[in-house]
Amino acid sequence: xxxxxxVLITGATRGIGKNMAEAFAKEGANIVLNYRGEEPLExxxxxxxxxxSCLLVKADVSNFSECETMISKAVETFKTVDxxxxxxxxxxxxxxxxxxxxxxxDVLDINLKGVFNTIRHASKIMLKQKSGAIINISSVxxxxxxxxxxxxxxxxxxxxxxxxxxxxELGSRGITCNAIAPGFIETDMTDVLKDEVKQIxxxxxxxxxFGACEDISETAIFLAKSKYIxxxxxxxxxxxxxx
Numbered sequence: 001x002x003x004x005x006x007v008l009i010t011g012a013t014r015g016i017g018k019n020m021a022e023a024f025a026k027e028g029a030n031i032v033l034n035y036r037g038e039e040p041l042e043x044x045x046x047x048x049x050x051x052x053s054c055l056l057v058k059a060d061v062s063n064f065s066e067c068e069t070m071i072s073k074a075v076e077t078f079k080t081v082d083x084x085x086x087x088x089x090x091x092x093x094x095x096x097x098x099x100x101x102x103x104x105x106d107v108l109d110i111n112l113k114g115v116f117n118t119i120r121h122a123s124k125i126m127l128k129q130k131s132g133a134i135i136n137i138s139s140v141x142x143x144x145x146x147x148x149x150x151x152x153x154x155x156x157x158x159x160x161x162x163x164x165x166x167x168x169e170l171g172s173r174g175i176t177c178n179a180i181a182p183g184f185i186e187t188d189m190t191d192v193l194k195d196e197v198k199q200i201x202x203x204x205x206x207x208x209x210f211g212a213c214e215d216i217s218e219t220a221i222f223l224a225k226s227k228y229i230x231x232x233x234x235x236x237x238x239x240x241x242x243x
Contacts, residue, residue, distance in 0.1 A: 003028030011088030015187035019213035061114030111155030167231030183237025206239035
């Protein structure tokens with residue numbers, strides 16, 4: 001079902017984004033890989049080793065015009081965008097009484113406004129073809145809250161609200177929009193946490209293990225293939241959060 005499709009993934013050079021790029025490539029999809037730092041040439045080679053094409057596009061998702069250019073380059077190369085995955089995100093943690101205005105704004109600009117920017121431009125393509133899947137990476141803390149992450153939590157809660165609105169606006173044209181809310185996933189970002197912090201988190205997870213990037217990728221592939229699921233937030237957290 002995904003063979004020959006075009007999948008655009010933001011923030012795709014490491015962690016969950018990188019794993020999703022590889023997972024969709026294994027399914028036969030061509031990958032548009034968004035990055036901000038150094039050009040990930042080795043990753044592009046790894047993706048193309050699956051027999052698909054990979055387009056590298058440098059863009060800051062918080063920049064409206066750069067997102068427009070990114071979507072245009074994807075269409076120039078592959079003629080369309082079938083699946084959009086909004087994965088780019090940053091953290092600048094701190095208690096709200098000490099959090100600077102810049103730290104709050106920077107996180108919302110990338111984590112929330114960046115999602116709007118890409119959907120705003122990609123939806124034009126999807127509306128014309130009357131099909132498409134949009135998958136936004138949120139977080140369980142966007143539902144349950146988390147001390148010391150007012151900016152991150154606000155951005156991820158906003159992503160969930162945006163997801164529902166987009167699902168309602170675009171559903172009549174065959175376009176789905178869903179969110180994935182990961183729990184504690186083992187990545188470079190979580191590796192730096194102290195062992196005692198990890199143990200506290202582990203004690204809240206009924207499955208008694210942390211998630212892997214593959215757990216998120218499998219869910220993303222499922223949602224990309226699904227035609228009758230939209231406006232939903234799928235918690236991938238080992239039972240840490242139960243709605």
